[in-house]
Amino acid sequence: MRRVIVLGSTGSIGVSTLQVIEHLNREGEEQFQVVGLAAYSSQALISQQSARWGNCPTAITSPTSPVLPGSFTGPQSALQLIDAIARPGDIVVGAMVGASGIAPTLAAIERGCHIALANKETLVAAGSIVTQAARRMDVNLLPIDSEHSAVHQCLRSSDCEQEILRVVLTASGGPFRQATLTEMEQATPAQALRHPTWKMGRKVSIDSATMMNKTLEIIEAHWLFGLAAEQIDAVLHPQSIVHSFVEFVDGSTIAQLSPPDMKLPIQYALTWPKRVLGCAKRLEWSQLGQLEFSAIDPERFPAVSLAHQVIRAGGTAGAILNAANETAVEAFLCGRITFPMVARIAAEALGTVKSGPASSLEAVLAADAEARSYAARQIESLV
Numbered sequence: 242m243r244r245v246i247v248l249g250s251t252g253s254i255g256v257s258t259l260q261v262i263e264h265l266n267r268e269g270e271e272q273f274q275v276v277g278l279a280a281y282s283s284q285a286l287i288s289q290q291s292a293r294w295g296n297c298p299t300a301i302t303s304p305t306s307p308v309l310p311g312s313f314t315g316p317q318s319a320l321q322l323i324d325a326i327a328r329p330g331d332i333v334v335g336a337m338v339g340a341s342g343i344a345p346t347l348a349a350i351e352r353g354c355h356i357a358l359a360n361k362e363t364l365v366a367a368g369s370i371v372t373q374a375a376r377r378m379d380v381n382l383l384p385i386d387s388e389h390s391a392v393h394q395c396l397r398s399s400d401c402e403q404e405i406l407r408v409v410l411t412a413s414g415g416p417f418r419q420a421t422l423t424e425m426e427q428a429t430p431a432q433a434l435r436h437p438t439w440k441m442g443r444k445v446s447i448d449s450a451t452m453m454n455k456t457l458e459i460i461e462a463h464w465l466f467g468l469a470a471e472q473i474d475a476v477l478h479p480q481s482i483v484h485s486f487v488e489f490v491d492g493s494t495i496a497q498l499s500p501p502d503m504k505l506p507i508q509y510a511l512t513w514p515k516r517v518l519g520c521a522k523r524l525e526w527s528q529l530g531q532l533e534f535s536a537i538d539p540e541r542f543p544a545v546s547l548a549h550q551v552i553r554a555g556g557t558a559g560a561i562l563n564a565a566n567e568t569a570v571e572a573f574l575c576g577r578i579t580f581p582m583v584a585r586i587a588a589e590a591l592g593t594v595k596s597g598p599a600s601s602l603e604a605v606l607a608a609d610a611e612a613r614s615y616a617a618r619q620i621e622s623l624v
């Protein structure tokens with residue numbers, strides 16, 4: 242029996258994770274038991290989920306959430322939940338939104354838990370600390386991100402680092418793939434949230450529209466697979482069928498293909514190194530039609546070029562970019578700034594806020610806080 246704790250259980254990844262676990266318990270040889278759940282504010286849903294799993298302990302992390310009997314509440318509650326129940330060998334699914342996932346993920350690693358990570362911001366902001374801790378504690382760090390799950394699968398065709406030439410992440414291009422600069426200038430939050438191929442939470446949907454999501458994913462790939470900046474590239478692929486590919490030195494390329502459905506990367510992260518019967522949609526090869534690939538336009542999607550800058554700078558640069566972006570996304574969703582300002586504010590923060598060594602969680606969180614207040618001041622000056 243594998244014990245699983247789901248951080249972010251009421252979001253899109255969390256809900257799919259619980260569905261995958263129900264499927265695995267019906268079909269798989271290995272059984273999974275959900276032993277803890279954390280959510281931001283969806284009280285009704287998390288109570289329902291907890292009831293399904295033997296009234297397992299819960300945490301509600303919103304600062305305004307009322308104190309509930311039998312539940313941890315407040316911003317530190319996911320961390321308290323981990324401290325109270327996590328045991329070595331548990332699987333912790335990290336599916337919280339943004340930098341809030343860093344501390345509980347690190348705490349879980351320190352307790353010897355394996356991590357299935359959907360919360361890419363954790364690696365972007367604290368990649369060196371998280372990957373070092375995972376190596377030291379000898380725990381698995383598996384991505385629940387379709388592109389990185391694809392790379393992880395493709396890399397299994399080689400057992401030698403020197404054989405890898407480069408990794409190419411695919412990007413759907415989001416809702417503004419074909420939009421003009423003028424249309425992007427006038428884009429509303431509702432338009433930006435309308436993703437053509439993936440149904441996701443609000444933060445990652447806006448990141449997909451600005452393509453900051455690809456920026457974060459390039460940085461995530463750097464930490465997950467130990468690749469240099471120039472070994473990670475991204476290409477547009479509107480169908481979201483090829484989830485990424487790896488090019489080897491001999492000229493061979495291995496790709497991973499499946500319909501856009503997060504249940505597959507979730508199941509892969511839970512059952513790795515095994516593969517078992519899946520519950521995700523399958524490809525209908527005869528109806529697949531064309532798969533297209535093209536370059537990303539740097540003029541309309543300036544965020545993407547920031548990735549290599551962050552990897553080369555190292556230290557707290559990732560935390561700065563991430564925090565400024567989170568702040569700007571929130572301001573755009575509230576209608577306070579225009580769509581192109583999101584990437585501009587993130588880029589300005591990266592250029593202005595001084596980065597330092599990411600030597601501790603405190604250093605990362607301090608850089609995060611400084612970038613948030615810088616971005617907030619920029620937003621204030623615009624409205």
Ligand code: MG
Pocket residue numbers: 386387388389458
């Ligand atoms: Mg992704």
